Amino acid sequence: MIQLPFSPELIHIYGPFGIQSYGLFIALAIILTISAIRRDKRFNQLNLEPVYLNITVVAIIAGCIGGRLLDILSEPTSYTHWYDWFAFWNGGFSALGAILGVICITPFYLKKIHVPIVPTCDLVAIYAPLLQSIARLGCFTAGCCYGMPTHNFLSVIYTNPESFAPYGVAIHPTQLYSSVLLFGIFLFMYFVGQKIFKKPGQLFALYLALASFERFVVDFWRADRIMINNFLSFHQFIALAIVAVIFIVSITRRKS
Secondary structure (H helix, E strand, O other): OEEEOOOOEEEEEEOOEEEEHHHHHHHHHHHHHHHHHHOOHHHHHOOOOOOHHHHHHHHHHHHHHHHHHHHHHHOHHHOOOHHHHHOHHHOOOOHHHHHHHHHHHHHHHHHHOOOOHHHHHHHHHHHHHHHHHHHHHHHHHHOOOOEOEOOOOOOEEEOOOOOOOOEOOEEOOHHHHHHHHHHHHHHHHHHHHHHHOOOOOHHHHHHHHHHHHHHHHHHHHEOOOOEOOOOOEHHHHHHHHHHHHHHHHHHHHHHO
């Protein structure tokens, strides 16, 4: 059992504004992921150097929109006023929603700038779990996405009253569960997946399936899950829906 004095805010600037630990880890994750992608030989083969910064900005905006929208849909009562939708410093974000946002918006931009959509998605799919793994460490420091109470040897206790996690309660470190699983997915995608799945779109589909599986599994230990029935949560149904769509598209493509 480990006691954590973490605060969501590292440096206070003014009013509701400050440097958040979650935002810091997301920025670090983006920088490291972009650096890794640029070192991949396919980056130059796709001629992404002149446009990768613009693609990154569009993907970040799309992810923010998708992550926020799914959180609003799952917890509408948490947003009392319409302007709360834009108060990102107050928390409220869905990783699955971010993935869906990127999927729904970024391909249109890639088509507009004449960048091959499927090969680019396959390339990004290898490194996306690395980004998510690092970003989850930000969740851990902020205390959001916290786990259910437990007394096993892995439990943690948040001792800062400003943390999003319950104060002084031993809980599952579900953020670390996610981080470890996502990093494992990244290693699998990098060392195994790209050597086995060589057809266009397969790596991207594999990433979506594995990322959905990670959320489905970890959600069983999360205390902030929004239940749909007595067994599955809202995000677990979303994860199952993503896997179902991947399965249907795969079957359809095989028959065509």
